[in-house]
Amino acid sequence: MKDTQEGLAVADKTIDMDLNKIKAQILDKYPIKVARKRAKQIVVTQPGDSNTMPEIGANVRTIPGILTQRGCCYAGCKGVILGPTRDVINIVHGPVGCSFYAWLTRRNQTRPANDDSPNYMNYCFTTDMQDQNIVFGGEKKLKQAIQEAYDIFHPQTISVFSTCPVGLIGDDVHSVCREMKETLGINIFGFSCEGYKGVSQSAGHHIANNGIFKNVVGMDDTIREGKFRINLLGEYNIGGDSFEIERILNDCGISLISTFSGNSTMGQFANSHTADLNAVMCHRSITYMAEMMETKYGIPWIKINFIGAEATAKSLRKIAQYFEDEELIAKVEEVIARELPSVKVEMEKARALCEGKLAMLFVGGSRAHHYQELFGELGMKTVSAGYEFGHRDDYEGRRVIPSIKVDADSRNIEELSVEQDPEKYRLRKTEAELAELTAKGLEFSQYDGLIKEMKNNTLVIDDISQYETEKLIEAFKPDIFCAGIKEKYAIQKSGVPMKQLHSYDYGGPYAGFQGAVNFYQEIARMTNSKVWSYVKAPWEKEPELAATYALS
């Protein structure tokens, strides 16, 4: 347990801390080669007003045995991107585990249109490969499994996910899917997302984007109602985040054509190319989709962020600015004016309890950035942050993309070659219009990354290890640490409250205005909970023994 709750004093202390020394102390325990590698993935943001952006090592292989937070390609593909879509039967081709572990564990909420509309998200489908399938091949079993899924459920779409052994034994999942698609007359496609591909979940995001783009997007040209039609990309409806964003957009009169992929259906993906703007939440997992849609269909994309009350207001204003419609601009301002005051009341209440406290965030590929907004609104300082599976552009901004060296692990992930669609491409804004909007401050296809958000003299750490986590806690004694379920209890055992930012500890939503209020209250609760004062027993606090009732 921390010695002091004097937040401001602690925050001041970190300004003078020699972070390079702390970094050296962390690296000291590592074998030389490990230290050399990790040194590149730990950077200290520049003190003073320096404009230099430090280069960070990211999206590189994890060192075996270091105890990483990272998962695999399959987790990124099936778990993250394709998990939240309700009307598709996702068959995991492999031994039972991969399917089992991704079954309902990511808290993707969904709201089917009515009691009869399809929702397969509560089900788990697997070919449960056995040793004879490994020896003799699993294609026959996969084909049979697709047939059985069709016979029992009659879905419109079936997708198949390859796990590690499938790639190794050479099952041709894609040809099985093609054949069954023809036989059954429904959309069936596969993802080669074997766990060993790439260096983290990130490879799986890319593979998922490619698969959905190739097999679903652009299949339904119906122009839906609405004057201001957008797609929301990279929002997965954890804990109902999408519901809150949908509420706000709806109130503003903005029509959501599709979300990739919170609370989504395949039908919405198929129709998504008819939207006029792509608003990107999670830069890491879905920008592939935004870029491909821009090239093929002419939809510009902007980076937005609905985490944080001010960030939500700012994002709404950006969308309104894009459509250049006075009525929309007025409506957005009206909604912001309606929502913000009560949010601010709650913010102030929580801020009184949280101000000056220290936060650390090591999570995901965008959350470690976005959630700094909320901590900022509470007057808390993020002293250290980093991503689990980010790339250099997620840290340093998209401007560094041309200078990123593509290594063998990334080269193995297919890069789709996309061209302008001769029929379906529709120019939303001319170059001149885009330039004019850019001049007014609306940036297109741009993201500045996490490091720019960080205060001076803070530590940015990519793919943090368990050991580094412990050393950070020792050095900074933060008031709250944000990561995932694997990290949670080791951190809490050291007396530091730990907030899960993948699953939200089963709370939320934290997006939008109401979400911000939920988060303020949650952080105020966590950093002020009585429970932390009970860690030491009375006799541990006062070990001297006064034998009041001793016999002699």
Place this chain on the structure above:
Amino acid sequence: MLLRHTSKEILERKALMINPAKTCQPIGAMYAALGVHGCMPHSHGSQGCCSYHRSTLTRHYKEPVVAGTSSFTEGSSVFGGQSNLIQAIDNMFTIYEPEVIAVHTTCLSETIGDDLTQIVKKAYDDGKVPAGKHVIYAPTPSYVGSHVTGFSNMCKGIVNGFSEKTGEKRNQINILPGYVEPADMEEIKRLTTEMGIETVMFPDTSGVMNGPQTGRYHMFPKGGTTVDELKSTGDSMGTIALGSFASSLAAKFLDTKFKVPCQIQELPIGLPATDRFINSLRKMAGVNVPDSITRERGQLVDVMTDMAQYFYGKKVALFGDPDQLIALTEFLVSLDMIPVHIVTGTPGKEFTAKILELTKDQSEPVNVKAHGDMFLLHQWIKNTSVDLLIGNTYGKYIARDEDIPFVRHGFPIMDRVGHSYFPTVGYKGGLRLVEKMLDAMLDKKDRDSPEESFELVL
């Protein structure tokens, strides 16, 4: 409806598993390894395996679960994972300083044919294992058996890695507790201590997976069977293996290799199985059962008498791991209940045979399947309704759709906190189980009773 597409009509399936009642071997191996003192489990495969196992175990226990991974890439999948594993062993001993590293394989490393015996030997030969430290291992291909098989394989790996025979017998009994909770292991130790019997129980996750909040994180807490204790298992008088699916492999291996005779019996869940366990202990150690334990037994029988009117003739559906289900079925039958649908995801013909034998005298036929799934169980329930459902967290979707009282038992339980602190083995565990069962059933009765027949006293 949560499971709105589940129909009453049952189509035979040969290839598609829907809503599994099992998971894969490595997670069981990881859990078993956590029951060795100072042990770092290590997953020789892709990062995702380790991440998923740690996450699932953590969601169940609400405790830190640390484990290493070989972080396979496409390259290592082609050229073999030897260098990744040796590097991992070196890094873990240097950075985290465990006493033991327990390596298990995955479907990936098994498919490419990595040979752990050879790789681990090379790690020793290359000086990557510091003096006095140990690397043990077990093959756990995910495409064979289930998480229970993985637990069983790692138990054998523990014997293979540590057990020795000095030639001098020790007055102690080995106990393989089976794939049970830390609180169950603690309860088994309490019972043997109460009987005055020296035992070595392994694995022992108590003190590891139910640790206290002290304000300091210890990666390797005080619990777990120590290396010295494990070494001594080859000199023990005998072994009692609880749960044949999880424990017989290691027990038989001890028997063949070191001539330590073993008795394999059911998990001591419920009255009949606990009676047999206590009786075996008594005979093997040549001790009298103390009055305190006879009293505990009497308390359970007393409560069973008090509850009998509510349990009699009630139908139950249950799913989970074979060892648990066998013991639970026997317990339910002893309570005059009727287990009608029983599914385990773990393959094994002996499971079905055992269940059929246990239920042969009941008034209704039993549906039983090994290597089955929860989709089938749900369909059975739609055809013959039940009064109670027992199983892991995933059962709550069926329970809510069908409005069935539900008792969480088994692994994983991810939506309730505290379960891992209370045993379901032994007489005390039996008490807890019947209390939970009756609470669930009477809560429904209280909710549904018409106002005029809503009762104060039940």
